[in-house]
Amino acid sequence: MLEQLLIFTRGGLILWSCKEFGNALKGSPIDTLIRSCLLEERSGAASYNYDAPGAAYSLKWTFHNDLGLVFVAVYQRILHLLYVDDLLAMVKREFSQIYDPSKTFYGDFDETFRQLKAEAVARAEDLKKANSLGGGVNKKQYHKVGSEGGSVGGRKSGNGALKNDGGDADADDAGGKKGRKLENGHSNGNYVTAKDANLKNSGSGSVNGKENESSNIGAFDVNKLQKLRSKGVSGKKGEAKVAPKAEPAKKTTKKNRVWDDSPREQEPKLDFTDHVGDDGDRNVDFLAKEQGESMMDKEEVLSSDSETEEDEDDGKNNKPDAKKKGWFSSMFQSIAGKANLEKSDLEPALKALKDRLMTKNVAEEIAEKLCESVAASLEGKKLGSFTRISSTVQAAMEEALVRILTPRRSIDILRDVHTAKEQRKPYVVVFVGVNGVGKSTNLAKVAYWLQQHNVSVMMAACDTFRSGAVEQLRTHARRLQIPIFEKGYEKDPAVVAKEAIQEATRNGSDVVLVDTAGRMQDNEPLMRALSKLIYLNNPDLVLFVGEALVGNDAVDQLSKFNQKLADLSTSSTPRLIDGILLTKFDTIDDKVGAALSMVYISGAPVMFVGCGQSYTDLKKLNVKSIVKTLLK
Numbered sequence: 133m134l135e136q137l138l139i140f141t142r143g144g145l146i147l148w149s150c151k152e153f154g155n156a157l158k159g160s161p162i163d164t165l166i167r168s169c170l171l172e173e174r175s176g177a178a179s180y181n182y183d184a185p186g187a188a189y190s191l192k193w194t195f196h197n198d199l200g201l202v203f204v205a206v207y208q209r210i211l212h213l214l215y216v217d218d219l220l221a222m223v224k225r226e227f228s229q230i231y232d233p234s235k236t237f238y239g240d241f242d243e244t245f246r247q248l249k250a251e252a253v254a255r256a257e258d259l260k261k262a263n264s265l266g267g268g269v270n271k272k273q274y275h276k277v278g279s280e281g282g283s284v285g286g287r288k289s290g291n292g293a294l295k296n297d298g299g300d301a302d303a304d305d306a307g308g309k310k311g312r313k314l315e316n317g318h319s320n321g322n323y324v325t326a327k328d329a330n331l332k333n334s335g336s337g338s339v340n341g342k343e344n345e346s347s348n349i350g351a352f353d354v355n356k357l358q359k360l361r362s363k364g365v366s367g368k369k370g371e372a373k374v375a376p377k378a379e380p381a382k383k384t385t386k387k388n389r390v391w392d393d394s395p396r397e398q399e400p401k402l403d404f405t406d407h408v409g410d411d412g413d414r415n416v417d418f419l420a421k422e423q424g425e426s427m428m429d430k431e432e433v434l435s436s437d438s439e440t441e442e443d444e445d446d447g448k449n450n451k452p453d454a455k456k457k458g459w460f461s462s463m464f465q466s467i468a469g470k471a472n473l474e475k476s477d478l479e480p481a482l483k484a485l486k487d488r489l490m491t492k493n494v495a496e497e498i499a500e501k502l503c504e505s506v507a508a509s510l511e512g513k514k515l516g517s518f519t520r521i522s523s524t525v526q527a528a529m530e531e532a533l534v535r536i537l538t539p540r541r542s543i544d545i546l547r548d549v550h551t552a553k554e555q556r557k558p559y560v561v562v563f564v565g566v567n568g569v570g571k572s573t574n575l576a577k578v579a580y581w582l583q584q585h586n587v588s589v590m591m592a593a594c595d596t597f598r599s600g601a602v603e604q605l606r607t608h609a610r611r612l613q614i615p616i617f618e619k620g621y622e623k624d625p626a627v628v629a630k631e632a633i634q635e636a637t638r639n640g641s642d643v644v645l646v647d648t649a650g651r652m653q654d655n656e657p658l659m660r661a662l663s664k665l666i667y668l669n670n671p672d673l674v675l676f677v678g679e680a681l682v683g684n685d686a687v688d689q690l691s692k693f694n695q696k697l698a699d700l701s702t703s704s705t706p707r708l709i710d711g712i713l714l715t716k717f718d719t720i721d722d723k724v725g726a727a728l729s730m731v732y733i734s735g736a737p738v739m740f741v742g743c744g745q746s747y748t749d750l751k752k753l754n755v756k757s758i759v760k761t762l763l764k
Contacts, residue, residue: 134213135189136206137220137245138162139227139238147201148227148238150245159184161206165191167540170202172735173532176504181209194220196228197513198472203227215249215256222248426581427743427751472512473521481525482507485763492762494725495684498732506532530759537728537755539737543711546585548672549642558590558636560644560669562629563713564662565677566689567650570715570742572601574677575645576608578713578740580747582643583612590641592632593618594625594665597649597658605647612747615641625649626665633669646671653692656700663700666707675739676709678730680717686729694734709734714753715742722761727753 135157139148161182169180170193180191190209195202203224205216226244482503489499506528515524545559552559561578563571572595579589591609593616595601602618609616617632629646636644648665651658666674676693678686690709698706712730720726727738738753 133211134205134207134216134219134249136162136204137223138204138206139223140202140204142200142202145236147231147236148241150242157189157206158187161189161191162204165193165204168735171535171540172732173502173505173536175508176501176506192216192220194224195508195512196224197509197511199228199231201228201231213256214260215252218255219249219252222252424748426577426584426748428581428740429584430751473510473515473524475507475511477521478507478510478525481522484522485525485529489725489728489762491723492725493683493720493723493729494762495687495729495733497684497687498729502529502532502732526763530763533728533759533762534755536732537738537753537758540735541737543737543739545673545739546582546587549582549587552672553642556637558633558641558644559673560633560646560671561673561675562646562648562666562669562671563675563677564648564693564709565650566652569650569677569679571650571677572604572608572647574713574715574740574742574750575605575647576612577742577747577750579608579612579614579643579645581750583614588640588642589614590632590636590639590644591616592629592644592646594628594632595647595649596621596623596625596628601647601649615639625661626668629665629669653689653696656696659693659696660700663697663706666697667701667703670707674707674710675713676711676730676734676736677713677715678726680714680720680724680726680741682726683729686726687733690730690734709736711736711739713740713742714738717741718743718749722764724758724761727758728762 134150137150138146140146159182161184164182165180169175169177174180175193175195178192180193182189182191188209189206191204191206193202193204201224203220205220207213207216223245226248227238227241230238230241485506486499486503489502490496506525509532510525510528515521549559563575565571575591579591582589589612591605591614593602593605595605596619599621602620606616606618617628617635619628619631625648632646633644635641646665646669648662649658651662653659676690678689682689694708697708701707712727712734714727714730717724730736731738741751741753743749743751
């Protein structure tokens with residue numbers, strides 16, 4: 133049965149809800165739908181599933197965009213109610229006729245809803261009966277056609293298999309089309325037989341016994357090529373062009389390096405760092421202030437140049453619409469306004485926007501869902517006067533992108549660190565991600581930024597899998613003059629992290645930065661070890677480190693990381709990814725779509741952006757700049 137039907141405004145004001153059902157909903161499916169679907173630009177989906185202890189609900193919804201109303205139906209997922217979509221459409225139609233913006237109580241709508249529900253249920257029952265009767269006839273007809281068998285151009289052989297009339301069992305030519313030969317011997321114009329394809333490839337073909345003179349046009353003649361190689365290409369008839377002999381390159385001899393302790397010939401040290409002490413040994417310790425201020429504390433200024441490109445793009449995006457409706461029709465609509473936008477009106481502009489997002493490295497799946505959500509928010513809305521459809525779609529997409537990239541919760545790490553310090557416990561950050569994205573390097577950048585704010589940091593070398601990982605982190609710790617907790621290799625990372633947190637509690641460190649081994653999202657043993665580390669230590673922040681270079685793979689990485697952490701956790705409330713650190717952001721030019729893909733698929737905000745090789749090259753994500761780049 134239908135659990136609840138709710139009508140509310142986009143501002144959150146509840147106008148009406150059905151009162152005939154006394155059962156209270158378990159959990160908060162409506163609130164979860166608004167947070168996880170409507171606000172995250174997933175409103176183009178058909179339905180939303182909500183799981184609560186002891187119940188599993190399905191939610192369906194529809195919008196009245198012109199009035200700014202939302203209609204949501206909630207029912208038990210196991211029931212598979214067929215009349216919900218029809219009921220929502222009828223409720224939307226009837227309620228929009230009596231809606232008054234100044235009115236907040238609609239008690240007189242109860243009786244109307246009962247009649248609409250009875251009508252929708254009766255219609256669904258009639259449709260079910262009609263389908264059950266028609267399904268039997270269709271099934272019999274299907275078996276009859278299947279028994280007689282055969283595809284176009286085929287006949288049934290004695291053993292029941294289909295055989296081509298052309299005589300060839302494999303009738304797939306180079307183009308992938310299935311071909312056959314007619315009974316009179318001529319080849320069909322729409323299909324090419326394997327025999328005809330072989331004739332074309334051989335360079336000379338015949339049809340009906342006659343040589344096909346045109347079959348050699350554009351063919352690759354191997355004999356001619358061999359003659360050209362042997363004689364050379366002649367400039368004039370009878371003259372062979374001889375290529376001049378190339379002068380042999382001078383062979384460079386490499387000077388042998390002497391590796392013994394002989395004082396005769398001392399080679400310079402293979403150390404190209406600038407920090408060399410007077411005694412010739414490396415001095416990796418240096419003051420942090422030599423590097424300068426971290427970019428995290430610098431506000432990025434967005435240029436306020438006039439955007440003429442947007443108007444030009446709008447004109448381009450509107451070309452298919454103009455071709456379809458004509459210049460006068462589109463101009464009249466922009467002046468007089470359109471009564472209500474239809475999906476066909478939005479398709480050209482949305483297609484252009486989808487292509488533009490994909491060129492900026494947004495995953496195709498994400499771009500398509502965004503366009504569906506924007507279409508759902510604009511369909512049925514009245515177009516204002518002197519307004520183009522393309523500019524309206526562009527504005528709606530820009531608003532959607534800003535809403536997605538803007539964090540839903542506070543991401544002020546410094547404030548959370550001081551809160552943990554007041555509770556006399558260290559703030560723990562775990563860095564996770566796939567292989568080679570730069571976890572250790574960006575962990576050092578975060579440590580440097582925290583140092584600048586007078587926060588004591590300790591590193592935990594929990595990458596006990598990759599050779600050289602502990603030495604790499606040790607070098608960063610010595611350069612930044614911060615302590616490091618290490619236990620070497622082939623140790624349990626979860627135990628190492630736990631001991632590191634205990635050590636940080638004893639020596640009074642404010643933050644523990646836990647480095648973990650890189651792992652692919654499909655590597656179950658390593659993912660199980662990561663899930664154990666997170667469950668055993670309960671960190672304050674799980675930071676996913678990803679590359680800004682990835683496109684569609686970003687969706688696969690983040691979704692599988694979250695799924696594995698949820699599946700392999702022994703807790704009823706598993707910890708998932710809390711934030712994203714995007715690396716190599718300085719190498720992508722305007723292809724910034726990975727940030728959008730990662731935030732959309734996980735719901736976690738981008739907290740840091742790595743943009744260089746030094747410790748200062750770490751900054752915040754500028755949402756306005758990203759949206760501007762995606763849509764320009």
